[in-house]
Amino acid sequence: MNEKVEKYLIDLTRNYGKYASENFSAAAISKNVGLNRSTTSSYLNQGLKEGLVVKVKGYPVSFLHVKALAEIGIIVKSTEYDSWEDLFTLEKQNALEQVIGAKGSLKEVVDQVKTAVLYPNNGLPILLSGSSGSGKTFLAEKIHEYAVSEKIIQKEAPFIAYNCAQYFNNPELLSSALFGHVKGAFTGAEKDHIGLIEKADNGVLFLDEVHRLSDEGQEKLFTFMDTGEFSPMGDNAIKKKAKVRLIFATTENVYQTFLPTFIRRLPVIVTLPNYEQRPQSERMQLIDTFFINEANILSKRVDVSYQLVDFLLNSDLEGNVGKIKNIVKYVCGSAYAKNQNSPAIRVRLKDLPHENTLRLKEQLKKTIKALPDRQYLPHTKNQVFLESTEAKQIRQLFEKMVQLYQKVEDQEIAIKDFIENMVNRVNNLMDEFMFKDNYAKEESFYSVLTYQIRETFDWMHDNYGFDQDGNRVIALAQYLYRKNNTDTIAENHEWHTTKRKLLHLISSSMDTSYWYAKKALGHISRQLDQDFKEEDLIFISFYFHGLQITPQEKEIKSIILAHGYTTASSMANVGNRMLHQNIFHAYDMPINITLDKVEEQVIRFINDYHTDAGLILLVDMGSLNQLGTRLEDKIRGPLLIIDYVSTPLVLEIGHLIQSQLSISEISQKVDIENKVQKQLILPKKEKKQAILTCCYTGMGSAIQIQEILEHCLEDYCDELAIIPYDYHKLEKNKLYEDPFQMYEVLMIVGTEDPKIQQIPYIGLDHLINGQDIEKFVTILQDYFDISDKELKEQLMFSFSINKIIESLTILDATKLLRLVQSAISDVEINLDITLSNSKLFLLYLHCCCMIERILRKESVDQQEDIDAYMMQAGMEMEQIHRAFRSVENEYTIKISDLELRLIHEIING
Structure with a gap:
């Protein structure tokens, strides 16, 4: 995007309140920057594609700058909006996210509520459980706002709140209030009456203190929940229909208070924490919000002493959040009464209601932290706390990462110093998270996440020698839980242009850490059925790099x-x-x-x-x-x-x-x-059966074959070990190698036969083309009870080209395979040969792994006779090299003579 146009648009957007919408049109912008309209429109559309600009439809079409909007608190979720109202009605768009604690102590509550609201066919009933004053009514109102903003219900849809305690001793009046009645239904029923359910049709009905309902009242209510039909009191022949979203609230123990038949119809039951159970940062946010409201009402600046803030922050008050809100209202009113003519009022401990004196004396015995006095200005908008302290720390770390990487590109700092700086920042943050492990609820997602990470680390230890460590489990669980699988830095347009470069730098400069991070996230993702973000891969790579993890597989x-x-x-x-x-x-x-x-x-x-x-x-x-x-x-x-x-x-x-x-x-x-x-x-116990996998060119392919076989056989052979092993050791030492002492080796599967007597060998190419699948299954059937048909189908599927190439850890498999196929095709043309399908597969596999190996700066073994080999086959190797020029150019690599020789050997058998 043109720098001049962008600079003008940023200034214009920052001051959007001073200008009419016409000033944001392409015509107005072109006039002010001194460019013709066509050129300006081109630059604006370019900015739109790059995510720098957002477009508001209408006449004329308006353009605003994304970064400048973020500075004034407007986080865009789309590149286009139908109107200015849609862009700037942030509160309605994010009604639930604006609830204090939505990214903290109420995170799981908000997630469950969203699920209930968004569920098709009128959503799911919700029961809010929590102490009096914990915010149940407030949350119910926000649920209604959220449903409106998501266009699930109409903007004019009713929201009716009703306290069931009013008539809990009179079932007739309660039934009448909820379902209505016909004339003569009971004494005093002089005319027909419409009930709350009918009034709330197509909207939301919030029933507070629903535990006050009698058993009969609960039964009538869940009958309506089942059928959507109800009868007014006094005439069961009348059947009315209503479409109502139900929200209930209670202060009682849910499972001891309600009928089991009623509870079964409540798929979403959430519990709100008490005020003292909320993190200090959230308690402070609540206090700030209440004082801001009072400053706006009184139209005066409100100065609050740190002693009063500390009292409110650390009080265990009956009435919870509601009580704190009332105390704030009282102390502000008390201070206002004494200073009506002053432009500012000073609120102190002496303004507290007398009922709090005893509690105040008890608290004053404790050490009060010297918090700064707080000042609240009138006519300011309530503060919106969309992210927790931890989420903010994560976002700021990524922003710093972008800034530092820019210095790398400008050659102001070295790559080594950049990596060291980021490793320190990441590990400092993880250390801080580790000592904030306050998510101990057994039923929370955090406990599930912790368990799964521990399982993942066990799996990585068994397969890749990754050391298990309890601190690593907690730190990683804290990061993933607090981040909540969100795009932390999605609004930062610079991040999107930097992310790919960062991934390339990490994969090439921190390959071991990157590889472990990718394996760990991949395993957790599969187990939790949840995709993680590329930023998670970057963050965890830095974290693992700081732990100085080294591969320890097969370590004595x-x-x-x-x-x-x-x-x-x-x-x-x-x-x-x-x-x-x-x-x-x-x-x-x-x-x-x-x-x-x-x-x-x-x-x-x-x-x-x-x-x-x-x-x-x-x-x-x-x-x-x-x-x-x-x-x-x-x-x-x-x-x-x-x-x-x-x-x-x-x-x-x-x-x-x-x-x-x-x-x-x-x-x-x-x-x-x-x-x-x-x-x-040697171990004195019955030997376990095993399959060895090997590859002539190294352990990489042997491990890939192992993983595919484990996937194929996991439902058939629980007690079978599949072990990747060094081909050259097998070829040299034969049966003297450790696996033959430790296991009963049934067969060897690989890309080259190490020629060990008494041990069957099955070539990977023969598994690919199906030639030896029958032999493979027959060997296993001597030891395991397996269905040969199902296993054969599984093997044929899993040993497809795409499945093997998917095991690559760095490169885009589809793109790489396409390039390799094209190169091999050119080799056939250059050498005037036609390769068999099995040999083609071996070349595809070897070349894909070779390219990744070169990028990871791993080398093949030295070949003492390479010069003699070049003298003999140099012309053919040059033809092979020529075919791979496009691959070298694409990945900026150099394929050595040692690598070219391996390709030539595969081609010539």
Whole structure:
């Protein structure tokens, strides 16, 4: 959008009250900025497409600036409005959101109410439960306003409030009040009378203190709720119809007061918190609102002492919010009576009603916080609190993120400094959330969210080595709950242009954290059937990056057990510091410790940590070797025990673990002196069946195959383990690798056969084209009771191209696949060959993973004979490279000769 036009429109919008609507037309704007109308219209429409401008229909069409509207409190929800009234009637559009606490303590109440109002066919009945003065009547009025603003009921639709306590001892009069009566229905019924239900037709009827209804009254009412029909008192032959939205309110225990048949007809029952149960920020907002109302009524500035504010803020008053409102009205009236001729009135503790004196004395014994005095100006609009303090903190963090990223683009700060700054801000906010964990209600969505995040972290630990941590669960639950799945920064137009760039920066510079965040949100999203926002992915990526999470899948654990006060701890500390990684745990044992106690400590460790990849015990005395026979039926993975531990031995073991060797390889390589002994113990229990997955080019595809197989087999084989494993280790060590010691391996599924005798191999290409699905199912049927037809269909579906490509974590799968297909097609033309369907699939899969791998700055293993290979196949590899030029240009990458060779090898088998 043109800078000159935008600047003028911002100034114009900020002062919209001074101008007529004609000043906002394209013709008026073009005249004031000195451009012709056609050019100005073009710029305004461009701003409309970019989300910078909002259009108001009518004659003439008007244009306003979105950012300037936000500055004056108008948050637009659309790019076009039918009239100026639709744009500026913010209160009616957001009646429920304007309720203080709508984003805080009343968040779930408001969500349930919205559901009831928006439900088709006259909505759902609502019962509001809460102490006297908690705001039930006020909320009922807001529900009516919300229904009108959503165009669910007409603007003129009636809203009738009725207190059932008036006639609760007289069922006849109550029935008459609700349903009406005919002439002669009872003594004194001299003419027909229309009841409240008929008067509220097509509108809302609010029945307060509905617990005062007799059982008969409840029965009559739920009959109307069921049928929509009622009869006036005195003539059951008359059947009338009415379409009424019902809201009830009670101060009593719902389940002890009402008939079960009545409760069953109330799908939405919400409880409003007492004043003292509301967060302090919400109590302060209520107090501010009441004083602003009084300042407007009295047309005077109202100055309130901090002592009075503190009293109102922390009082546990009967009557709740209503009582606070009345006290505010009284103290303002009292101060006004003493200072009628003054332009401002000063409200102090002495203005409180006498009935509050005793409570005031009790409160004055406590320490009063020195809050600032508060000043309220007359003729100001009531403050609208659309967001909680926490939501505001989140929004401001994203706004700061946009500002800092702009400095990155302007080369004022480095990417590294930007990431460090944002990590600190995110973690500081998460720390603050963690210590505000006041959502302890078992039935709240927060408890569901917390449970699901804990389940997600367990799943990520089992599958990807993500460390479980209670603080992480609470922090993430707090963030997602307080944010409430809203577009926190949706109104910030700069965010929309920055978001994609941020995602690209994070995925390339913080790939591990980004990958974990995407996996975590994806799993939570599937379990809760709720999509999360891209801003959540960005925020959580920064949070995980600050935790310095590193992949620990298949990590071997090690414990040093030594007698003495600090012997084991000292060796573990030295080893961890010299290796720059926390590898070793230590148990310092008293001299007289029993073997039972040692065993107990090791078992506790096994239960606390995943030791499937193996556990190495470094012990200081040969007698501890007896642990092996004690633990063989309790360990989850292979156990290697080495005695006569020393610091050099610790460092040697540490280096071998860092080299990512298997525990069998470590046992073979460790240098043992004459007196030192070692023993390798395998779990002594019936072996679990397993399928190994592997890929010639790395673990990425092996993990993808694992995930697809787990999805296919989850309903058929609960006890089957599916394990991704390194192809080159399988090819080299064959049956000596750990999985064959730990499991009964039924088959290997992969992209290349490691050629292990006695273990069936099924190529991924043969699963894709259906050639070996029969073989796959037959092998499983020897161990599991499965339906071959259903499983075959599931396998055929899940191993489709789209399903595999969907497993990519960074790139747009559809776009990437289209580019790769085009490149492979060009390869066929350049090399004058026709590839089989199975080979095409392998190339699609490999190339998509390759491109993502290059973007994540991961490399393939070095190939010592690459020069010789290039001499032999260089011309064909150049043709392949030429076909992939468009892919390189699209993603700004360079495909190396090592990668081109892998593609060439797949093409040539």
